[in-house]
Amino acid sequence: MEKQKMVMGLILLLFVLGVSAWTGEIHGRVVCDVCGDSSLGPEDHVVEGAEVAVLCITRSGEVLNYQAFTDAKGIYTVAETMPESDRWDACLARPISSFHEQCTQLGEGSLGVKFSYNHPSGYSHNVRTFVYRPTNVPTYCI
DSSP: OHHHHHHHHHHHHHHHHOOOEEEEEEEEEEEEOTTOSSSOOTTOEEOTTOEEEEEEEETTSOEEEEEEEOOTTSEEEEEEEEEGGGOEEEEEEEEEEOOOSSEEEEOTTOSOEEEEOOOOTTOEEEOOOEEEEESSOOGGGO
């Protein structure tokens, strides 16, 4: 009984002192530049099911690797809750693959984005859009 009281007291002390939790979120979009003209127009569309990797280094030096897929709106999201002392310090987001029938070639400047993550808990970082292009541009684009 005495041992149980001591354990409960220790748990309560840890709860009161608390380890402050921190939550971060990273999100971005993947689109298909149908005409390959580097400008988004009415012919372009989002890419559902594209795979994106996000690699983050924490303040404590741990490396965390996340895998995300875009939804029907072409948006991917990575989120994590961890102790404040272990929060993300810097991250790299990069497209891995597109499962779209036509848009499978990565556009220029879409190899990856490295960024510092210095947002307070509960905020998110928006990564610039990754662009895929078709292997063959449709004739209406020419």
